Amino acid sequence: MALSIISAIQALRGSDIVAILLFIFVVQLIKNSHTRVHTTKLQGPPSENFFVGLFPAIAGVDEPLKAFEKWAKQYGTVFSLPMGFGRQDIMIWDIKAAAHILARDTFVYQQSSFSRVFLDNMFGKGILSAEHDDHHRHRKALTPAFSNAAIRGYVNTFNDSAEKLKATWDAILDSGEDTIEVQQWMNRLALENLGVAGFSHHFGALSSQDTNFKPDIMEFFDSFEAPQKSSLFSRIFFFLAPIFPALLYLPTQSTLLMRRAKYSMKGIADALLERMKREMMIDSGDEKAGGSDKSIIGLLIKAESSSCSLTMTPDEVLAQMVGHQNTLFFAGYETTSNTLTWALIELCRHPEVQEKLREELNQLGGDPTWEQITLGLPYLDAVTQEVLRMHMPVDNLMKETQKDDVVPLSKPIHTSTGELVSELVVTKGQVVHIPIGFINNSEQIWGPDVKEFKPERWLDPETTLTSDAKAIQGHHHIMTFSDGPRLCLGRHFALANFKTSLANLIRRYTFEMPNGKDTVVERHLSILPRPKLAGEKGPSVPLKVRRID
DSSP states (O other): OHHHHHHHHHHSOHHHHHHHHHHHHHHHHHHHHTOSSOOOOBOOOOOSOTTTTTHHHHHSSSOHHHHHHHHHHHHOSEEEEEOSTTOEEEEEOOHHHHHHHHHTBTTTEEEOHHHHHHHHHHHOSSTTTOOHHHHHHHHHHHGGGGSHHHHHHHHHHHHHHHHHHHHHHHHHHHTTOOEEEHHHHHHHHHHHHHHHHHHSOOOOTTSOOOTTOOOHHHHHHHHOOOGGGSOHHHHHHHHHTTTOGGGGGSOOHHHHHHHHHHHHHHHHHHHHHHHHHHHTTTTSTTOOTTTTOOSHHHHHHHHHHHHHTTTOOHHHHHHHHHHHHHHHHIIIIIHHHHHHHHHHHHHHHOHHHHHHHHHHHTTSOSSOOHHIIIIIOHHHHHHHHHHHHHOOSOOOEEEEESSOEEEEEEEEEEBTTSOEEEEEEEOTTOEEEEOHHHHHTOHHHHOTTTTSOOGGGGTSHHHHSOHHHHTOOSGGGOOTTOOGGGSOTTHHHHHHHHHHHHHHHHHHEEEEOTTOTTOOEEEEOSSSOEEEETTOSSSOOEEEEEEOO
């Protein structure tokens, strides 16, 4: 069926496709012309292409931050962004305006139609694409697994995984190797931590020195090709999708790949849940569903069972977890491994920071504990904050207004007619972008040293941060975890995972770039953008590693 649809689409002439899209555009234009309220007319960069506007600039292979910087200098904190077929989105990096929008996320502002379809294609319907009451319900269901009490127990798992990694790395170094491709191993470390803490399952990702050995889920993530890099036909449809989200439902090469991602992760997670069903004694004696299992899914099953014990069977309780599986795989694997790799790159670029961090960690006397990683290691915390500020996994949020709104601004702006305004009128259906990556890296917000990797800025943030940076209401004054109702629920799990893993790596090994600290690092597009060293094929980051005796 899918192949026949693809064949039919490919049989269309270019003029046929343009005519269909223009017809849809005109219908939308007529519909929008009847509104009584109009969005404030703003200045902004001109469109480079009638059909796709500037969308390729913010979603393409090149670093989007460079485009944001150029536009921000010329047009200020709020400006229009052409997205094709005459549609004008709004780019907002005004701190007060961004806080206003994110505080009203999931009800006044929701995922754009493009984002919702994209997320559903990739992960299925879950907390990432849910809105309003559905989002609240998903969040409430997930909360028990991310309490401080639960995360305290996960730290032991993270330390155990670090021990397994050490045994394998030591064997590699003892064989005479002095270079290790760390991104692959950060993938394995994140996967093993997620398997045990998330599903009480050992993937065995850390036990083999064979770089060709990969669990199925790693094979999928490593082979994933971003829609921006797929065939010409798929790229055209992807870049038109912000205007016509229904295009993402068509079985093009990129959408079929995204759906395979969803079902690949679902198949693996379903097998894990089935094993848990057999092992957790959910039908034995007076045990509640979940038994003594302390993994994320185990705690969720136990909480769901307790709240629904009079109306749901154990099988029905397990079914409720299906919607959370793909989200846990994505958030617990892809983002953590990405951020750990960036941390090692920055510590190679700044050996003095690496040594200062090692000196602090050497005072531990053993594996880091929950209390130490949360309160007792200020320089580790500072390094973590700086890595998260400079290298967030997602750099732009797209929201669609569900009803007319008036957005307050920190500072007045000039409209396209020259009028000075201190608030922004946005009408229902208007798409707004919040470039959280740029907010985290704006010189206007953070000061002239914004491009420097400088953990010291976090040792006494009340005196070292600028007033604009302190006005950011996200997690510890950064936007990496978003804000408002969509503030990342698993942030404390992610931070504990990251800090424990990094602490164990730095106190046991030293890291250097293969060509010195000025080695060029490039951007590789996958499910999320990943770092790669210049000249390497794929997202490869080989570093010189030396064991500390």
